[in-house]
Amino acid sequence: MKSYFFPLWIVVIGALSLLPFLWFVLTSVKSAAQITAIPPQIMPAFHADFYRSAVSEHGLFRYLANSVIVAGSTTLISIAIGALAAYALTRFRFSWTRFYLMLLLAISMFPQISIAGPVWRILSHMGWLNTYQGITAAYVSLSLPLAVWILSTFFKELPYEIEEAALIDGCSRLQALSKVVLPLAAPGLFTAAILVFIHAWNEFFFALIILTNSNFQTLPVGIALFPGEYTMPWGEIAAASTMATLPLVVLTLLFQRRIIRGLSAGAVKG
Amino acid sequence: MFPSFLFIVIFSLVPIFESFRLSFYRMILTLPWLGQKFVGWQNYLDLLADPVARHSLATTVIFVCVTVPLEVLLGLAIALVINEPFRGRGLLRAVVLVPWAIPSTVASQMWRFIFNDRYGLFNYFLFGDRTELYLAPLADPQMALGAIMVADVWKTTPFAALIILAGLQAVPDEIYEAASVDGAGAWQKFRRITLPMIQPAILLAFLFRTIDALRVFDLVFVLTQGGPADSTNVLQFYGYKKSFAEGMVGAGSAVSVLVFFLALLFALLYIRVLGVRVLKAR
Numbered sequence: 001m002k003s004y005f006f007p008l009w010i011v012v013i014g015a016l017s018l019l020p021f022l023w024f025v026l027t028s029v030k031s032a033a034q035i036t037a038i039p040p041q042i043m044p045a046f047h048a049d050f051y052r053s054a055v056s057e058h059g060l061f062r063y064l065a066n067s068v069i070v071a072g073s074t075t076l077i078s079i080a081i082g083a084l085a086a087y088a089l090t091r092f093r094f095s096w097t098r099f100y101l102m103l104l105l106a107i108s109m110f111p112q113i114s115i116a117g118p119v120w121r122i123l124s125h126m127g128w129l130n131t132y133q134g135i136t137a138a139y140v141s142l143s144l145p146l147a148v149w150i151l152s153t154f155f156k157e158l159p160y161e162i163e164e165a166a167l168i169d170g171c172s173r174l175q176a177l178s179k180v181v182l183p184l185a186a187p188g189l190f191t192a193a194i195l196v197f198i199h200a201w202n203e204f205f206f207a208l209i210i211l212t213n214s215n216f217q218t219l220p221v222g223i224a225l226f227p228g229e230y231t232m233p234w235g236e237i238a239a240a241s242t243m244a245t246l247p248l249v250v251l252t253l254l255f256q257r258r259i260i261r262g263l264s265a266g267a268v269k270g
Numbered sequence: 271m272f273p274s275f276l277f278i279v280i281f282s283l284v285p286i287f288e289s290f291r292l293s294f295y296r297m298i299l300t301l302p303w304l305g306q307k308f309v310g311w312q313n314y315l316d317l318l319a320d321p322v323a324r325h326s327l328a329t330t331v332i333f334v335c336v337t338v339p340l341e342v343l344l345g346l347a348i349a350l351v352i353n354e355p356f357r358g359r360g361l362l363r364a365v366v367l368v369p370w371a372i373p374s375t376v377a378s379q380m381w382r383f384i385f386n387d388r389y390g391l392f393n394y395f396l397f398g399d400r401t402e403l404y405l406a407p408l409a410d411p412q413m414a415l416g417a418i419m420v421a422d423v424w425k426t427t428p429f430a431a432l433i434i435l436a437g438l439q440a441v442p443d444e445i446y447e448a449a450s451v452d453g454a455g456a457w458q459k460f461r462r463i464t465l466p467m468i469q470p471a472i473l474l475a476f477l478f479r480t481i482d483a484l485r486v487f488d489l490v491f492v493l494t495q496g497g498p499a500d501s502t503n504v505l506q507f508y509g510y511k512k513s514f515a516e517g518m519v520g521a522g523s524a525v526s527v528l529v530f531f532l533a534l535l536f537a538l539l540y541i542r543v544l545g546v547r548v549l550k551a552r
Contacts, residue, residue, distance in 0.1 A: 003456075009351050010358075014365050020424065021372060023391065024380045036389045038401060085274035100275075107282045111485040111533055113509040114526035117292070117519060118285035141281035144274050202373040204488045209514055224375040224492050234383055241376040248371040256364035263429075264436030 021245070028238035035234050050235035051243075058233075060240050062215065063222035067201055067244070069132055070218055074139040074200040079193050081140065082147030083185075087177055089148070090155040091163075101149065108145035112205045120209055130213040138206050143196045150195065150262050154188025155181070191262035194255055198248055219244040286530070292523040299517030313524035322500055323525070326508040329415065333504060334483045334536070337422050342475045344423065345430025350464075352431070353438040370428040378492030381421040382408065385493075411501035414494050418502055421489050426482065430475040437471025438464070473540060480536045484529060505529050 027035055028051070030044040054060040089097050119138055120129070128134030158181060166176045182189065204220040211217045217225075223244060226237050252259060293314070296307045317323045352363050369377065384391045387406035397403040407413040441464065449459050487506045490496060496503035496511070505525060513522025 006351070006354070006356070009347075010356070010362055013348055013351060014362055016424075017365050017368055017428070020380060020384065021368060021377075024376075024383065027383065038389055038394065038399060040389070040391060040394055081273045081277065104278070107278060109481045109533060109537070110282065110286060111481075111506060111526065111529040112487070113485065113506045113513075113522075114289050114530040115282060115285035116510070117513045117522055117526065118288035119281055120514075121288075122280065122285070137277070138281055141277040144277055148274060198371060202371075204373070204375050204491075205510075208491075209510075220373045220375040220488075223373070223379055224488070226379070232383075237379050238383070241373075241379055245372050245376050248373070249368060252367045252371045253364045256360060256367060259367060260363065260432055260435065263432050264439075 024238050025242050027234060028242045030235065032235060050239040053233075054236040054239040054243075058222070058226070058236055058240065059214070060222075060243060063217060063219045063240070064243060066132075066216055067218040067220075070135050070139065070207075071197050071200040073132070073136050074143060075193050075197045077136065077140050078143045078147045078196050079151075079189055082144055082151050082192065083177075083182065083189065085144075085148050086151035086155050087181060090152050091160075101152070104145035104148055116205065116209055119206070123210060129210055130216050132216065135207060135210050135216075135218075138210060139200045139203060142203070142206070143199055146199065147192045147196055150192040151185070151188055154185050154191070158184050187258070191255075191258045194251060194259060195262050198251065201244075201248065289523045289526050289530075292520055293527045295520045295523075297519040299519060309520070313520045314528075316521060317524050317528070322503065323508065325500055326503045326505050327528075329501070329503060330484060330486075330505045330532075333415065333419065333422075333486060334480055337419050337426075337483050338476060338479045340419075340423050341427045341430045341479050342434075342472060344427045345432075345475060346434050346472070348427065348431040349434035349438055353435055366428050366431060368428075369425050370432075372425070374425060374488035375492055377421060377425045378489050381417070381424075381489075382493050385417050408494055409498055411499045414498055414502045418486075418489050418493055421493065422483070422486060425489075426479065429482075430479055433475040433478065434468060434471050437468035437474075440471075441467045477537060477540050480540070481533050484533050484536065505532070 026042070026044050029046050029048070030041070031047050031049075034041045034045060051060075089100065123129050123134045123138070126134070128137065162184070163176050163180050166180045167173075171179065201218075202220060203218075204224060207218050207221045208224070211221060214222070219240070223237065223240050226233065226240070292306075294308060294310060296309045296312070348366060352359060352366060372380075385407045387393065387404055387409065388401070392407065393401075393404040396405070405413070407417040445463055445467075446459055449463055454462065485506045486504055487510065490502050490504055490507045494502045496507045506529060509522050509525035509529065512518045512525055516522075
């Protein structure tokens with residue numbers, strides 16, 4: 001099906017995907033005069049000024065630390081709880097297994113606005129607004145559908161005989177899970193973890209309503225609410241954006257295969 | 271099993287029922303002494319009577335109807351390219367994923383910069399040095415929604431492409447070989463083999479993208495705050511303002527129930543239209 005134009009398509013797709021963001025990254029290392037220059041200047045002066053002022057005046061490191069804490073703990077908890085659920089769903093024959101998976105799928109499609117108000121009030125009753133545990137609890141429940149779906153497709157592919165042998169040799173269910181199933185399912189756990197991490201790292205809507213105190217806000221909120229009335233601090237915004245995106249771009253470049261497999265496992269096999 | 275269920279119940283199931291319940295009550299956070307009062311369908315009637323709400327519904331539907339087909343079409347084109355074997359395919363796949371991986375508020379600020387009215391790339395590409403012609407797309411009611419659509423298509427087409435790619439990978443090569451032997455051309459192969467085989471994947475791409483586009487929020491929040499003149503005030507943003515900025519919990523809940531059923535409606539529609547054809551093809 002390949003034609004003469006094929007290499008052209010590769011270039012076009014690659015450029016459209018990458019160039020807009022690359023432009024923003026270049027902006028972050030330009031000088032203030034370069035940012036507003038017409039015609040636009042492509043080569044930056046490689047100033048680190050915007051990174052310095054993003055850190056010193058806008059608390060970039062605080063947002064970064066909050067994001068690491070929230071996305072990190074969301075990932076760990078979701079994967080631990082999700083693995084237990086996925087194991088139970090694939091190993092015991094419950095009549096409602098399929099129903100539970102469908103329920104999870106339906107929940108993942110809820111518009112955020114339709115649960116945001118009550119979630120806010122529940123967290124408010126618990127005194128968990130503006131806390132790490134509050135936002136993490138909300139994120140865990142948001143990412144569980146994804147985690148359980150991906151993990152159960154991976155668990156299904158593991159042969160049951162190996163576990164059976166472990167059970168006959170006197171392992172308990174939990175031992176079989178931790179000593180036999182989990183090591184074998186490590187690639188699946190890792191895939192689910194990457195996707196949950198990216199999701200939690202990028203989430204904005206719930207972070208916006210639950211974290212109103214800037215001491216607890218994550219990077220997406222910090223970037224969206226960047227102060228600026230008449231002149232936008234584009235250099236600082238670009239610097240913060242680059243910092244927020246760098247870990248994700250590295251993850252994507254390294255684990256492209258896993259991410260694609262994980263996303264399609266969640267989507268197509270359903 | 272149980273811990274996952276607990277989380278889901280507390281933070282997803284209870285809230286959705288609570289939203290349904292509260293949509294029949296009058297509850298205003300700024301006037302707490304009024305308490306919760308059952309008002310029946312009043313919130314929904316108010317919503318229907320509110321021109322801003324009606325306009326918001328129309329804006330959301332237009333947004334979905336323009337962006338989703340574009341994203342699926344472009345996603346199909348990208349998927350066809352990154353499904354072919356060539357050197358550097360893994361790298362291109364990773365590059366295609368970049369817009370998907372970028373935090374949406376970062377993508378929003380990036381497009382806000384590109385659409386800047388004095389030094390944005392958008393204006394430079396259109397008008398070059400003639401700065402007197404420069405437009406302010408985000409401040410113009412005629413253009414703001416279009417600008418948000420561009421940003422949304424850029425950000426979410428990769429996801430549609432991945433879903434369709436997974437469909438393409440499931441088509442066995444033997445069928446193409448057999449078709450070649452029978453003398454089928456490239457277009458015939460695409461029309462008669464590829465398209466029917468990946469129809470379920472295309473359906474899924476439509477479904478996921480529609481449900482996601484119905485809840486577009488981040489781009490609107492950063493790029494336009496619903497303005498100018500409510501031209502980009504999509505439902506999720508309208509509901510957010512009602513519930514959280516104005517504290518109108520009952521009215522906000524009615525909006526959220528509306529968005530919920532809209533998503534359900536689209537889902538059922540697609541499954542009916544495309545799903546039946548898929549079943550027949552089997």
